[in-house]
Amino acid sequence: MTSKISSTKYSISDLSKEFDITTRSIRFYEDQGLVSPSRKGQTRIYNQRDKVRLKLILRGKRLGFSLAETGRLFELYDVDKTSAKQLNSIMELINNKKNDLKQQLEDINAVLIELNDLEVNCQETLKALENK
Amino acid sequence: MTSKISSTKYSISDLSKEFDITTRSIRFYEDQGLVSPSRKGQTRIYNQRDKVRLKLILRGKRLGFSLAETGRLFELYDVDKTSAKQLNSIMELINNKKNDLKQQLEDINAVLIELNDLEVNCQETLKALENK
DNA sequence: TAGGAAGTTTACGTTAACGTAAAGGTTGCT
DNA sequence: AGCAACCTTTACGTTAACGTAAACTTCCTA
Numbered sequence: 662m663t664s665k666i667s668s669t670k671y672s673i674s675d676l677s678k679e680f681d682i683t684t685r686s687i688r689f690y691e692d693q694g695l696v697s698p699s700r701k702g703q704t705r706i707y708n709q710r711d712k713v714r715l716k717l718i719l720r721g722k723r724l725g726f727s728l729a730e731t732g733r734l735f736e737l738y739d740v741d742k743t744s745a746k747q748l749n750s751i752m753e754l755i756n757n758k759k760n761d762l763k764q765q766l767e768d769i770n771a772v773l774i775e776l777n778d779l780e781v782n783c784q785e786t787l788k789a790l791e792n793k
Numbered sequence: 794m795t796s797k798i799s800s801t802k803y804s805i806s807d808l809s810k811e812f813d814i815t816t817r818s819i820r821f822y823e824d825q826g827l828v829s830p831s832r833k834g835q836t837r838i839y840n841q842r843d844k845v846r847l848k849l850i851l852r853g854k855r856l857g858f859s860l861a862e863t864g865r866l867f868e869l870y871d872v873d874k875t876s877a878k879q880l881n882s883i884m885e886l887i888n889n890k891k892n893d894l895k896q897q898l899e900d901i902n903a904v905l906i907e908l909n910d911l912e913v914n915c916q917e918t919l920k921a922l923e924n925k
Numbered sequence: 926t927a928g929g930a931a932g933t934t935t936a937c938g939t940t941a942a943c944g945t946a947a948a949g950g951t952t953g954c955t
Numbered sequence: 956a957g958c959a960a961c962c963t964t965t966a967c968g969t970t971a972a973c974g975t976a977a978a979c980t981t982c983c984t985a
Contacts, residue, residue, distance in 0.1 A: 773895075780887050783883055786874045787881075818942080818944095834951080
């Protein structure tokens, strides 16, 4: 039973097209230790895990995370969780991030409200122009 | 009736302390046209409007806005809204920003859920360690 | 077999957002 | 008068996240 695990392999250009980023960027993320594709000869081969990570990297960027920050989030899943000390410091990190994000939620809601006001204002001005 | 408008004047170091940023940053924001303090001799004098703008600049940064983007948002409030063409292009800009922010809201909620999962996971592992 | 497409490494260039240092002006003590 | 605490301008330095170009290999195919 030769099972099919081969469908989850991607070339660098596959991923660059799928995520609409340059191959340069993908190689740079590797330099920074955020993805670690295997090799066939010289050529990089990406798997499902790498693909997910790319997605998370891009999500992080949309949130204004640096690559280093995203990397630290990745590590949270891999860190050795056998010691209570480790666990507590991880949980502290998690809580810091959560607080940052809650602040961001507030910020975003504030800006959305302002933009809505502005939009309404524009619509009214536009209507006034038409009815003249 | 000499009214008191003088309480809304700040020096550069006042603001740098209040917002916990360097004076260098504040001067840089001026270079970029985001604040425009008046002068008494050489010395910069900031008013309430400048202070509000600084607050908005920092909020923008927390959301990952570039200074240029924040500047464009400022302009939205000042632009002359006399032409329908202007108005429509402004509203397009507003909508683009709104879409970005909605995407960010989704992203943040996703990350918050993941962090919560991770936290619960940590708590359980910790409990298991204690009950051993 | 010649060329084109996709891959690689190496390395210098670029932009944003400041940091940092030098050199100097003004004000207020003491 | 002196100096400490501010302020100023000018200008070069720095980091992150790539862009861009050169020079080369490997594979496919017309």
